[in-house]
Amino acid sequence: MANYFDLKGQVAIVTGCSTGLGVQMAKALANQGANIVAIARRQELIDAVAKEIKDTYGVETLALRCDITDTNRVNEVIDEVLKKFGRIDIVINNAGTGAVAPAEDITDEQFNGEMNVDLAGTFKVARAAAKKAMIPAKYGRIINIASMYGLVGNKIAGSAPYHAAKGGVVNLTRALAAEWGKYNITVNSICPGYFYTPLTKETLDSDFFQQNAKTMIPMERYGNEGELDSAAIFLASKASSYVTGVNLPVDGGYTAM
Numbered sequence: 014m015a016n017y018f019d020l021k022g023q024v025a026i027v028t029g030c031s032t033g034l035g036v037q038m039a040k041a042l043a044n045q046g047a048n049i050v051a052i053a054r055r056q057e058l059i060d061a062v063a064k065e066i067k068d069t070y071g072v073e074t075l076a077l078r079c080d081i082t083d084t085n086r087v088n089e090v091i092d093e094v095l096k097k098f099g100r101i102d103i104v105i106n107n108a109g110t111g112a113v114a115p116a117e118d119i120t121d122e123q124f125n126g127e128m129n130v131d132l133a134g135t136f137k138v139a140r141a142a143a144k145k146a147m148i149p150a151k152y153g154r155i156i157n158i159a160s161m162y163g164l165v166g167n168k169i170a171g172s173a174p175y176h177a178a179k180g181g182v183v184n185l186t187r188a189l190a191a192e193w194g195k196y197n198i199t200v201n202s203i204c205p206g207y208f209y210t211p212l213t214k215e216t217l218d219s220d221f222f223q224q225n226a227k228t229m230i231p232m233e234r235y236g237n238e239g240e241l242d243s244a245a246i247f248l249a250s251k252a253s254s255y256v257t258g259v260n261l262p263v264d265g266g267y268t269a270m
Contacts, residue, residue: 017252021046024098025249028081028138029108031058033210034158034241038105041242042249043070047103050075050094073098081108081134091141101146103249106135106182107158116173127174132181139200143193153198156248159183161206161264169225179204183260190258199257201248206264208236231266 025042029035031053039049043066051059051066056078063074075097079090094101109131112123139155147153162172163179183202190200207217207226216222217235227233244263247253262268 018045018246018250020103020246020250023047023102024050024094024100025103025105026050026052026094026101026138026142027105027107028052028079028134029158030062031055033212034205034208035105035107036062037238037242038107038245040066040070041239041246042103042105043072043074045246045250046070046072047249048073048075048098050077050098052077052079052081052090053108054078054080081138082129084137087137087141088145091145095146100150101142102152103154103156104138104142105156105158105245105249106138108134109158109178111172111175113170113172113175115171119171119173124174124177127178128181131175131178132185135182136185139189143189143196143198147198148193148196151197153193153196154249154253155189155193155198155200156245157182157186157200157202159186159202159204159260161204161262161268163202164204164260164262164268186260187258194257199248199253201253201257202260203241203244203248204260204262204264204268205241206230206236206262206267208241209238229267229270230264231269234265236263236265 025047027035027039030039030051043049049066051063053059059076063076067074077090079086159182160179162176163183186202
């Protein structure tokens with residue numbers, strides 16, 4: 014019986030792979046057999062992640078420190094991955110940041126910083142991987158982690174630069190899908206809602222946010238660890254070969270209302 018989600022022997026780059034959802038998705042792909050390249054700015058954290066994944070899942074791993082706003086370093090990293098593995102099949106653009114303040118108080122530095130990381134950084138990684146590996150191979154799976162806040166606004170926590178950057182990622186996804194489809198490269202995004210991670214647990218468990226979940230989310234709860242994994246596996250696999258340019262909300266129905 015075919016395993017439609019088998020990733021054995023494939024090479025997956027995951028940015029922002031030091032904590033939280035990036036690590037969860039890297040483990041999910043490794044569980045399907047993919048070799049993992051963990052990318053983030055803190056070497057000690059990605060070293061630990063790479064070791065844990067290799068020890069647990071028996072796949073090959075590589076931990077490379079990279080600031081995705083640095084074009085030269087992004088290109089170097091792609092070259093290092095190709096030198097070790099000879100291929101790049103999957104990229105999950107997960108690295109991001111988030112400035113929270115009323116829009117009228119957001120500084121130019123906050124706005125530009127958000128754009129540089131969430132939008133320009135995502136493009137730089139996708140561009141380098143496509144040009145150096147995927148277009149020559151005539152195969153690739155690029156998954157951009159946008160946000161439900163790339164699709165809608167919010168009244169809970171002012172974060173206009175984040176909304177703008179993630180909205181940019183949503184349409185960047187469509188643009189790259191349109192251009193690179195002829196190379197058998199699919200480009201999709203996942204738009205997560207609120208998810209429990211070590212950094213968000215205390216906030217999401219507060220009375221205010223628990224009430225917000227019951228009001229704003231049809232499923233009346235936040236996302237649990239692992240509930241993003243199946244979307245990532247599907248979009249990374251050959252099972253999604255005719256799916257491109259899609260922005261998939263995984264948000265408990267938040268954007269349905």
